[in-house]
Amino acid sequence: MQRQSRDHFDASTIPDDLAPIATVLSKMLPGDWRSLRPVIDRRKCVKCSLCWLYCPVQCVTEKARWFEFDLAVCKGCGVCAQECPQRAISMVEEAGR
Amino acid sequence: MSSTAGAKFNKPAFVVCEGNEAAAIGVGLSRPDVVAVYPITPQSSLVEHLSQMIADGRLNANLMNVEGEHAVLNGLQGVALAGGRTFTATCGPGIAFMFEPYVRTPGLRLPMVASLVTRDLLSPQCVWGGQQDAMVVREAGWIQMYCETVQEILDTTVMAYKIAEHRDVMLPVNVCHDGNYLSFGVTRVELPDQQAVDEFLGPPNINWHIALDPERPMGVDPLTGGAGGPGPRNFVRYRKGQCRGMQNALRVIREVHATWGERFGRYHAPLIEEYRLDDADYALVTIGSMTGAAKDAIDTAREAGERVGLIKVKTFRPFPLEAMVAALGKVNRIGVVDRSVSFGWNSGPVYQETLAALYRTAKQIPAISFIGGLAGADITAEHFARAIALTRETQFGRAQEPVWLNEND
Numbered sequence: 456m457q458r459q460s461r462d463h464f465d466a467s468t469i470p471d472d473l474a475p476i477a478t479v480l481s482k483m484l485p486g487d488w489r490s491l492r493p494v495i496d497r498r499k500c501v502k503c504s505l506c507w508l509y510c511p512v513q514c515v516t517e518k519a520r521w522f523e524f525d526l527a528v529c530k531g532c533g534v535c536a537q538e539c540p541q542r543a544i545s546m547v548e549e550a551g552r
Numbered sequence: 553m554s555s556t557a558g559a560k561f562n563k564p565a566f567v568v569c570e571g572n573e574a575a576a577i578g579v580g581l582s583r584p585d586v587v588a589v590y591p592i593t594p595q596s597s598l599v600e601h602l603s604q605m606i607a608d609g610r611l612n613a614n615l616m617n618v619e620g621e622h623a624v625l626n627g628l629q630g631v632a633l634a635g636g637r638t639f640t641a642t643c644g645p646g647i648a649f650m651f652e653p654y655v656r657t658p659g660l661r662l663p664m665v666a667s668l669v670t671r672d673l674l675s676p677q678c679v680w681g682g683q684q685d686a687m688v689v690r691e692a693g694w695i696q697m698y699c700e701t702v703q704e705i706l707d708t709t710v711m712a713y714k715i716a717e718h719r720d721v722m723l724p725v726n727v728c729h730d731g732n733y734l735s736f737g738v739t740r741v742e743l744p745d746q747q748a749v750d751e752f753l754g755p756p757n758i759n760w761h762i763a764l765d766p767e768r769p770m771g772v773d774p775l776t777g778g779a780g781g782p783g784p785r786n787f788v789r790y791r792k793g794q795c796r797g798m799q800n801a802l803r804v805i806r807e808v809h810a811t812w813g814e815r816f817g818r819y820h821a822p823l824i825e826e827y828r829l830d831d832a833d834y835a836l837v838t839i840g841s842m843t844g845a846a847k848d849a850i851d852t853a854r855e856a857g858e859r860v861g862l863i864k865v866k867t868f869r870p871f872p873l874e875a876m877v878a879a880l881g882k883v884n885r886i887g888v889v890d891r892s893v894s895f896g897w898n899s900g901p902v903y904q905e906t907l908a909a910l911y912r913t914a915k916q917i918p919a920i921s922f923i924g925g926l927a928g929a930d931i932t933a934e935h936f937a938r939a940i941a942l943t944r945e946t947q948f949g950r951a952q953e954p955v956w957l958n959e960n961d
Contacts (some may be wrong), residue, residue, distance in 0.1 A: 477774040
């Protein structure tokens with residue numbers, strides 16, 4: 456993970472039961488609690504980029520002929536499926552996870 | 553955030569003032585960096601005095617006039633996170649509007665000081681004194697100290713900063729004084745010397761542990777996790793730490809009161825005051841300014857041969873369990889006088905917590921709940937004489953209903 460700041464501050468000097476502070480980024484990603492997963496139909500995708508523009512967590516990645524989703528980050532909101540003019544994206548239940 | 557020039561109160565060595573001004577003088581002596589205020593009866597004159605002190609240059613602090621109590625405390629949280637010493641004052645509907653940042657302050661371990669000029673809560677519509685507001689927020693995590701006299705307001709306000717900022721405590725303090733009776737009660741007050749107060753308090757270090765500071769980059773109050781994410785262990789650890797800080801405060805409050813007595817010659821009971829209790833057969837339990845009239849009534853009853861004493865609660869949060877147990881162990885009957893109501897218990901909150909402390913004495917004694925002084929009503933020596941007589945006669949099973957002292961006034 457990329458460092459966010461200079462290392463001026465040693466958090467270990469402060470009791471760990473005192474005040475809620477954070478000095479490292481949490482790796483908790485939205486994909487942990489997604490209930491619907493976007494699935495793209497590669498034949499319909501024309502790479503118009505609307506999904507890429509609309510995605511609130513910016514999990515859309517570009518492939519040679521279509522767009523794909525980083526499922527570790529996607530929270531399953533479905534905005535991409537709603538906005539896709541080609542109806543190339545469908546939201547599928549996350550079953551059995 | 554300069555603290556080089558502050559209030560100057562070296563001469564005269566005493567003034568005649570109301571309780572709200574005494575609180576303002578105590579704040580001035582403590583040299584806060586920022587005072588954020590919003591007026592509300594019966595607290596308003598307190599912030600008027602502070603505003604005037606700042607306008608006159610007697611107090612070198614920034615006055616933050618904001619749109620309401622919610623903004624007051626959110627603003628002051630920012631000040632404290634930046635390292636500033638803060639002050640505000642409120643009561644009644646004001647603390648109700650302040651509630652959201654109010655409950656966050658102890659969890660952030662910000663050592664703020666705020667006067668709570670206690671007022672009865674609405675409705676019925678009422679602008680007068682009572683301790684319902686303070687009792688409603690007694691589980692919010694703030695330290696609560698209830699003053700008996702105008703002098704004690706001044707002294708406790710200064711002491712509150714030393715208690716709050718102690719490294720083993722790091723919790724906000726409410727200095728509670730009764731609306732009307734103390735807020736507007738005018739008496740002679742001795743003034744501590746500014747330099748002596750400076751030495752007593754020492755330089756503030758507010759944000760050594762949690763800060764908005766580019767040199768110490770950190771996330772303040774991140775999502776700590778419960779059922780999801782990293783699990784509840786971090787949250788539980790912080791809660792345990794908060795409870796430990798509260799328990800540490802019992803020791804620190806005693807130490808700070810002792811030091812204050814040594815430096816300034818005025819010894820106030822830090823947790824529990826015992827009055828004519830050692831040879832008492834039964835006792836009243838009181839809190840706040842009502843204690844003065846109660847002590848007069850105790851003296852009168854003593855002259856008539858009654859073996860009655862008094863237990864005054866100064867510190868209610870954290871609850872002074874050991875001190876209360878020691879006091880309760882000396883008597884065989886108690887009558888507890890509350891200036892507020894516990895709706896769920898059909899009695900007073902101080903009464904209920906006194907009963908809880910009785911468990912630790914390993915004895916059962918008859919107890920009776922009195923409720924008086926609601927909506928600014930006066931609890932007179934005559935009311936206390938009646939309370940003393942009823943406490944002497946109380947037996948197990950006889951006091952299912954509280955006695956409402958002012959119901960016919």
